[in-house]
Amino acid sequence: MTxxxxxxxxxxxxxxVALLTAASAAxxxxxxxxxxxxxxxxxxLGxxxxxxxxxxxELxxxxxxxxxxxxxxxVVVEVSRDLAGPLRGAGLTARSSARALPEPGE
Known part of the structure; x- marks a missing residue:
């Protein structure tokens, strides 16, 4: 058994370790x-x-x-951040962008 x-x-x-690394990246x-x-x-919102x-x-x-x-x-907001853990050395980055139409002013 041993x-x-x-x-x-x-x-x-x-x-x-592979599962935890994938979960961290996600x-x-x-x-x-x-x-x-x-x-x-x-x-x-201005x-x-x-x-x-x-x-x-902050998020x-x-x-x-x-x-x-x-x-x-x-207005376009692009956010990127390097992945932590073992994937940091691979140079992988999480990226996302979002755009919004500004609300009309008063």
Whole structure:
């Protein structure tokens, strides 16, 4: 029984690490997408570009890159963040963008 456990245990640990790494990457992507959408909502309500970037960074994390621009009458919020853990060394980045039409002013 001990020999079988010694053969199987490294595979189980490797599988667990792979699953946790994939879950971490998925969570980072969801956070980045939520941050872009929240930033676009704030921009649509008339917040300044600095406040929009602050809202997005609050949700995505302080190390996230946030770009707020305007294109074709829309406000575009792009958020990106490097993946953590073993994927950081691979240079992978979670990215998302959202656009919103600003609400008409008074």
């Amino acid at each position: 020999a079988e456990l010694a053969l199987v245990l490294p595979g189980v640990v490797l599988l667990l 969570l980072t992507q969801v956070r980045v997408a939520d941050a872009a959408r929240a930033g676009a909502r704030a921009a649509a 917040e300044s570009h600095g406040e929009v970037a602050g809202v997005a960074r 995505a994390g302080d190390d996230a890159a946030v770009l707020v621009s305007e294109a074709g009458g829309y």
